[in-house]
Amino acid sequence: MELIYKGKTKDVYKLSDNQVLLKFKDDVTGVNGVFDPGANTVGLTIDGVGRSGLKMTSYFFEKLEKTGIPTHYISSDIDEVSMTVKQAKAFGKGLEVICRYRAVGSFIRRYGAYCEEGMPLDKFVEVTIKDDERGDPTISKDALVMLQVLSDEDYEKIKTLTKEICDVVKAELAQKDLELYDIKLEFGKDKETDEIILIDEISGGNMRVYQAGNYITPMELEKAFLG
Known part of the structure; x- marks a missing residue:
């Protein structure tokens, strides 16, 4: 397979018929060895986190497809830690869309003069541009x-x-007494149909989830959610 792109948490390989293969890694974003879904650098490597992320991603993409929400998902292979998806065109050089239910992370760092840690937010949506050099503004x-x-x-x-999408994810997590604080998504346009579709992944690696006020790590989240 032809390697198209070597990413922080996944590598992308070209397949035939406008499809690509995403190979999940055991790297997660963070700073100084501390996991942070909003960071733009690889912060640490956690053995098994790639497989864990793929299991959750497969679950959520299949759930979203049943609700009629368009995604790039085609199939996944847990043993190979890979996912086959539709090829999509990025917006610009790539965007990330964050949905916030509570004030944590960079929201507190920016707006802490006006809010407290964990303050409820009403599905606040913000967009950042993928630009490592400029800190993903x-x-x-x-x-x-x-x-x-x-x-x-x-x-x-x-x-x-x-x-x-985030309301679906939040409701699913709530069934296991898990609370979604924030989540990072990516979108693109289907290369064949030009339809806007959800791409990338939905896993512990791109969300903050708490249980009884305690933060749940990506690996712990997958075990608590999928068992």
């Missing part, structure tokens, strides 16, 4: 449209999809 809707990264319609569609 947040960007407004107006800037995205002016810079022709997104159209006004695409932005609103992504915002609506984000809230729908």
